[in-house]
Amino acid sequence: MASPLAKKAKTNHLASPDALRFLTSSQAQDVKAKFGTPTYVYSEAALRENATQATSFPNAFGLTARFAMKAAPNLAILRLFDSLGMHIDASSGFEVRRAREAGIAPQKISLSSQELPDNFAQILDSGAMINACSLSQLRRIGEARPGCSVGLRFNPGLGSGGTGKTNVGGPSSSFGIWHEIADEVEAVAAKHMLKVVKIHTHIGSGSDPEVWQRVTHMSLALVRKFPDVTILNLGGGYKVARMKTEKGTDLAICGAPVRETFVKFAHETGRKLHLEIEPGTFMVANTGSLVCTVQDMISTTKGCDEGLDFLKLDAGMTECIRPSLYGAQHPIVVVPKDASRVNQPPQEYVVVGHCCESGDLLTPAPGDPETIAPRNFCPTEIGDICVIESTGAYCSSMSTHNYNSFPQAPEVMLAMDKSLVVIREKQPVGQIWQNERQVAPETRIVHFSKYHGLGNDFVLIDNRSQTEPLVTPEQAVKLCDRNFGIGADGVIFALLGEEGCDWTMRIYNSDSSEPEMCGNGIRCMAQFVSALEGRQGEERTFSIHTLAGRIVPTVFANGAIRVNMGKPELNGPKVPTTLPVDKDGHVINTPLSVGGQDWQVTCISMGNPHAVVFVDHLEKGWDFDVVGPLFECHMVFPKKTNTEFVQVMSRTHLKMKVWERGSGPTLACGTGACALLVAAVLSGRAERKCTVTLPGGDLLVEWTEEGTVFMTGPAQHVFSGETHVA
Numbered sequence: 245m246a247s248p249l250a251k252k253a254k255t256n257h258l259a260s261p262d263a264l265r266f267l268t269s270s271q272a273q274d275v276k277a278k279f280g281t282p283t284y285v286y287s288e289a290a291l292r293e294n295a296t297q298a299t300s301f302p303n304a305f306g307l308t309a310r311f312a313m314k315a316a317p318n319l320a321i322l323r324l325f326d327s328l329g330m331h332i333d334a335s336s337g338f339e340v341r342r343a344r345e346a347g348i349a350p351q352k353i354s355l356s357s358q359e360l361p362d363n364f365a366q367i368l369d370s371g372a373m374i375n376a377c378s379l380s381q382l383r384r385i386g387e388a389r390p391g392c393s394v395g396l397r398f399n400p401g402l403g404s405g406g407t408g409k410t411n412v413g414g415p416s417s418s419f420g421i422w423h424e425i426a427d428e429v430e431a432v433a434a435k436h437m438l439k440v441v442k443i444h445t446h447i448g449s450g451s452d453p454e455v456w457q458r459v460t461h462m463s464l465a466l467v468r469k470f471p472d473v474t475i476l477n478l479g480g481g482y483k484v485a486r487m488k489t490e491k492g493t494d495l496a497i498c499g500a501p502v503r504e505t506f507v508k509f510a511h512e513t514g515r516k517l518h519l520e521i522e523p524g525t526f527m528v529a530n531t532g533s534l535v536c537t538v539q540d541m542i543s544t545t546k547g548c549d550e551g552l553d554f555l556k557l558d559a560g561m562t563e564c565i566r567p568s569l570y571g572a573q574h575p576i577v578v579v580p581k582d583a584s585r586v587n588q589p590p591q592e593y594v595v596v597g598h599c600c601e602s603g604d605l606l607t608p609a610p611g612d613p614e615t616i617a618p619r620n621f622c623p624t625e626i627g628d629i630c631v632i633e634s635t636g637a638y639c640s641s642m643s644t645h646n647y648n649s650f651p652q653a654p655e656v657m658l659a660m661d662k663s664l665v666v667i668r669e670k671q672p673v674g675q676i677w678q679n680e681r682q683v684a685p686e687t688r689i690v691h692f693s694k695y696h697g698l699g700n701d702f703v704l705i706d707n708r709s710q711t712e713p714l715v716t717p718e719q720a721v722k723l724c725d726r727n728f729g730i731g732a733d734g735v736i737f738a739l740l741g742e743e744g745c746d747w748t749m750r751i752y753n754s755d756s757s758e759p760e761m762c763g764n765g766i767r768c769m770a771q772f773v774s775a776l777e778g779r780q781g782e783e784r785t786f787s788i789h790t791l792a793g794r795i796v797p798t799v800f801a802n803g804a805i806r807v808n809m810g811k812p813e814l815n816g817p818k819v820p821t822t823l824p825v826d827k828d829g830h831v832i833n834t835p836l837s838v839g840g841q842d843w844q845v846t847c848i849s850m851g852n853p854h855a856v857v858f859v860d861h862l863e864k865g866w867d868f869d870v871v872g873p874l875f876e877c878h879m880v881f882p883k884k885t886n887t888e889f890v891q892v893m894s895r896t897h898l899k900m901k902v903w904e905r906g907s908g909p910t911l912a913c914g915t916g917a918c919a920l921l922v923a924a925v926l927s928g929r930a931e932r933k934c935t936v937t938l939p940g941g942d943l944l945v946e947w948t949e950e951g952t953v954f955m956t957g958p959a960q961h962v963f964s965g966e967t968h969v970a
C-alpha cells in the first residue's frame with residue numbers, strides 16, 4: 245500500500261457534472277443487468293467513424309493507416325479495423341501473434357518493439373515488416389537475415405506528449421535510434437546489405453500538432469540519408485478531447501501541411517514518399533466506456549474542515565490506470581437509480597477504485613496523480629451506476645490486471661443494431677492462479693483422518709482451503725496403498741458447500757478413478773464434518789453436494805448415521821447399461837452370461853451404477869474373484885459397474901458380497917446395499933425395510949413408499965495424522 249495522497253486540489257475545476265458519451269442511461273443499466281459491473285463497452289459506430297477518418301488522412305502519394313493495437317487489442321476490434329482497410333502497428337512479438345490470431349495478413353503488420361522478439365527472423369520471413377528500434381536490433385536483424393528490407397525507428401531529437409510520461413522523443417527518451425548516430429546506422433546496414441525502406445518516428449502520445457509537423461521536416465532529413473527509403477511513418481499520438489475542456493486534433497487540418505511537405509520533397513528529390521500513420525488513442529479512446537457501480541461511500545467530513553466525501557467504485561486501477569499513472573482525466577458520470585437526482589444540485593465527491601492502494605484514484609488533479617481533485621456529481625448513493633468515459637484506449641489493455649485478485653472485466657460491443665455483443669468474457673477467477681505451482685511439492689504435508697464404515701475405509705481431508713482436491717488422483721493412489729501408504733479404499737475431500745449445500749464431497753478411489761458417490765464414504769464424511777464443526781455427539785443433519793447430487797445425512801447422538809440416499813434410478817440407459825429394457829425401461833432379472841455362467845442381473849443407479857445378482861449361496865457354486873472383475877468391465881456397462889452378489893436369508897435379512905468398481909472386493913458398499921434392497925423388493929424377494937449384512941457388518945436399509953432410500957449404519961474414526969505427498 246502506498247502512502248496517503250497529497251492534499252486536495254484547491255479548486256474544483258469541473259463545476260457541472262459530465263454527460264454520458266455514447267451510452268444512454270438505460271443502455272448503461274442494461275449493461276449492468278446483463279453482464280454485471282465493471283464492464284467495458286465499445287461503440288461499433290464510433291470505431292467505424294474513426295477508421296474512416298484515419299484512412300482519409302491527407303496524403304500526397306499514398307497512405308497506410310496502421311492501428312497501434314496496444315491501445316485496444318481485442319480480436320473483435322482488430323478484425324473490425326482490418327475489414328475497414330487499416331493495417332497494424334504491433335509493439336511486441338506477442339502482439340504480432342495476437343494480430344495473426346485475429347486473421348490479419350502478415351504483410352499488413354509492422355513491428356516496432358522495445359524488445360526484439362526471439363522469433364524476429366520468422367516474423368520477417370512471414371512478410372511482416374520490422375522497424376529496428378536500436379543499433380543492436382539492426383545488427384541482429386542483419387546477422388540473421390542479411391539483405392532483407394527493414395525500417396528504422398529514429399528518435400528525431402524532439403518529442404511531445406500529453407504528459408512527461410507519454411513524450412517519447414528527445415534526449416530523455418529511450419525510444420528509437422538517436423538521430424545523431426545515423427552514420428553508424430548506415431554502416432551497420434551496409435555491412436549486412438540491409439535495404440532501409442522506411443523511416444519511422446513517433447514522438448509521443450497526445451503530442452502538439454505543431455511539434456509533430458516540425459518533426460516531419462526532421463524525419464525528411466533522415467530520409468535523404470537513406471536512398472532506398474520509400475515510406476515515411478510519422479507514428480501516432482494525435483490528441484483527443486476526453487474532457488469537455490480539452491481540444492482534440494483534427495486529422496484533416498493537422499495532416500494538410502504534412503501533405504504539402506511531401507509534395508515539396510518530391511519536387512526537390514524526385515522521391516514520392518508513401519505516408520504511414522499509427523494512431524492508437526485517436527482510434528479508440530472515445531469509443532469506450534467503463535460501466536461500474538458505486539459499491540461504497542466514505543466520508544471524512546465530520547469534525548474535519550478538510551474532510552472529503554468518497555465514492556468507491558467496483559473498478560479502479562485494475563480497469564483504468566491512466567489517472568493513477570499520469571493524472572489523466574476521464575469524464576465520470578453517475579447514473580442514479582432514481583433519475584430525478586440528476587436534476588438536484590450537484591455535490592462534490594472524490595472517486596476512488598476498489599484496490600487496497602491509496603494511489604487507486606480516479607479523480608486526480610490534471611497531470612498530478614498525487615493530488616486529489618474532487619468533482620461535482622449529482623447526489624449519489626451506494627448502488628448507483630457510474631460510467632467512466634473515454635476508456636477505449638490504454639485502459640483494458642494497460643491496467644493492473646488482477647491486482648487484489650480482481651478478475652479482468654468483460655468487454656462488450658454496442659453493435660450497429662444497438663445490440664450488446666460480448667467480445668471478451670469476464671475472466672474466470674481460477675484463471676488468475678491456474679499457472680501457479682507449489683514451491684516444493686515433495687515437502688507438502690497433508691493432514692488427514694482415517695474413518696471406516698463397516699470396514700470400507702477412507703482417508704478424509706479437510707479441503708476447505710481450496711476448490712479442487714488437495715491431492716491429485718495419482719497421489720490418492722499412493723495414500724491408499726496398504727503397504728506403502730496410509731491404506732484405504734479411497735480418499736474423501738471435504739470441500740466448502742456448493743449449490744446451497746453445507747458441504748461438498750469429492751472422492752478419489754484407490755485406483756485413481758472418481759466415483760459420483762459412496763454410501764459408506766458419505767457416512768464417514770458426515771462424522772468427519774461433525775468433528776470439523778466441533779459438534780461430535782450432537783444430532784445434526786447436513787446437506788452434502790456430491791457428483792450424484794445433494795445427499796442429506798443425519799448424525800445421531802449414538803454415532804449412527806442415517807442417510808437419505810435419494811431415489812434409485814431404474815432406467816437402464818441412465819444407469820448406464822446397454823442391456824435390453826422391459827416395457828418400463830428397467831433392467832430387472834435380465835439374463836447375462838459372465839465367465840461362462842448364466843446370471844440374472846438387476847441394474848440400478850444410486851448415483852453410481854450397480855448390477856445386483858441373487859445367488860443361492862454366497863460361498864458356493866461360483867468364484868467371486870473371477871466373476872467380480874468380469875462384471876465390472878463387461879461391455880454392457882459403459883461406465884463399468886459395481887456388482888452385488890446377494891443371498892436372501894429372510895424377507896427382512898439380506899446378505900451380500902460386493903465387487904466395487906475401481907476398488908475390487910470391499911468390506912462394505914453403502915450404495916450397493918441400497919441398490920440390492922431395491923432389487924430384492926422389485927423382484928418380490930424382500931420387505932421394504934431390511935437388515936443388509938455386508939462382509940464388514942450390518943446396515944439398515946429402507947425404501948419408502950414415496951420412493952426414497954434411507955440407509956442407517958455406523959462410521960468410525962480410526963486415527964488422524966499427517967503425511968507427505970509428492
Ligand SMILES: Cc1ncc(COP(=O)(O)O)c(C=O)c1O
Nearest residue numbers: 312446449480481522523524525
Ligand atoms: C510506435 C508507436 N506508434 C503509435 C503509437 C500510438 O500512439 P497513440 O496511441 O498516442 O496514438 C505508439 C504509442 O505508444 C507508439 O509507440
